[in-house]
Amino acid sequence: MLTAVVLSTAFFIPANRAQATTYRGIDIYSGNDISDYSTIKSQGIDIVVAKATQGIDYTDSSFNYRCNHVRDAGLKFGAYHFAGGLYGHTPEAEAQHFLDTIKGQTFDICLWLDLEDYSLKTWGKQEAIDFANRFISYVQTRGYKIGIYCCQSFYYENLAGNILNVPVWLANYSKQPTQFSNIVSWQYSETGRLNSASGNLDMDYFNDSVFTGQAPQQVNNNTSNAVTQSSTDASISTLQSELNRQGFGNLKVDNIPGKRTLAACPTLHYGSQGNITKWVQQQLGINADGTFGKQTRQAIFNFQRSHGLYADGIVGHNTWKALLGL
Known part of the structure; x- marks a missing residue:
């Protein structure tokens, strides 16, 4: 979901990651042209998360197509909303736009709020906390399970310990988050390549929390996120x-x-x-x-x-x- 150039392009499972069940995934938007989802699955992908909406009035043009084809290929399916936060948009208004767009669809994993700084928006800490909690609460009260996606530094500088206990999915393209895979899911690259998909893809590892009704343990912002680092990575x-x-x-x-x-x-x-x-x-x-x-x-x-x-x-x-x- 981020826009930086990433330097890793192939599937890998780091030797020092925590021993827990993980699922390979990709997250996609209208700029990703995928011609055959069965071929995507045959390359070891388990999960596809598709962008649905952004702000209060943007709907990803490919979302409906994804809904009709991803699960038919036997892939697990999820959707995300990119937080706009512009022009006085309330989190409730953005959440409602998201829910209106995904209404009637079936999802195998939780929904996601994508919260990150970008060219037109820099979040203040309290602003980010308030937006995340209000958006999450609104979606939860409508009966959906939802998680939060953002880059690792943004999460620890702003959200950790300050938001509702939900699944966490962190982007770090240079280093594995220590809490992966028991606590957080991980987006490790945006330059992945797969047959039947043109151009670069965001590549992910998801943990079991995205499927179950129980969110993982909330990460404490006052605890170093490296205290359990394996000695195999020196x-x-x-x-x-x-x-x-x-x-x-x-x-x-x-x-x-x-x-x-x-x-x-x-x-x-x-x-x-x-x-x-x-x-x-x-x-x-x-x-x-x-x-x-x-x-x-x-x-x-x-x-x-x-x-x-x-x-x-x-x-x-x-x-x-x-x-x-x-």
């Missing part, structure tokens, strides 16, 4: 060791990206060189030559936009925070 330890070596901190090398690690991370910008730059490049999935050149700056721009951050191409505090998954 990337944070590598960074901590390098920060110590260069004199930026005296950190415990514990592979946990907490506040002390974040505070020790230096600002990186065009022209920076060395192993810390190389570490960032590795997280972004680009050529890790240790030199902060044009490609790295563009990758940082893309990363910042995909995480709802101010896109200046500089790796400062908030960008480090997102890279570390905090």
Whole structure:
């Protein structure tokens, strides 16, 4: 659902993810041309989530077509609403537009509210909290199960611990959310490719919470989202060791990206060189030559936009925070 360039294109299940049942999925809108959903299913896809509406007056032109074909192919089906929040739109008005559009359709997984910053809208924290809770409550009182989708940094900076207990689906294109797959579902790429689908696709892993009537445990905003990181992924330890070596901190090398690690991370910008730059490049999935050149700056721009951050191409505090998954 986000608009940044993502650097991963193939299906993968990371070796260090939590052991829980996951379901492969894609989320789509009118810009995704899919000619054969049976072929999509044959490539290991379990779930399709289709955009239905945006704001109070936009309906995705492909939604009705998806309704008539996705489930016929044996795929599980869901729908999402992209929050507009413009021109005084109330969450109740947007929710009603969404419900009017999906009325009469059958869904196998919960509905979704897509809440994110974009070119015409930047959410204030309390505004985002109020919108999410009112939208969710309105849909729930009409008998539907609903979850929330947003990028990981937006969720932890604004919503975690402040909204109703619903399924959570996070986008992070550089790193697996630690709470996946027991707590949250994960959108890991928007550059996936499948036969019978033209162009790039958003690629996802969903957990069981999207099917059942019970939402997963609410993530506590005061708890580090990296405390359970598996020791099989030592990337944070590598960074901590390098920060110590260069004199930026005296950190415990514990592979946990907490506040002390974040505070020790230096600002990186065009022209920076060395192993810390190389570490960032590795997280972004680009050529890790240790030199902060044009490609790295563009990758940082893309990363910042995909995480709802101010896109200046500089790796400062908030960008480090997102890279570390905090």
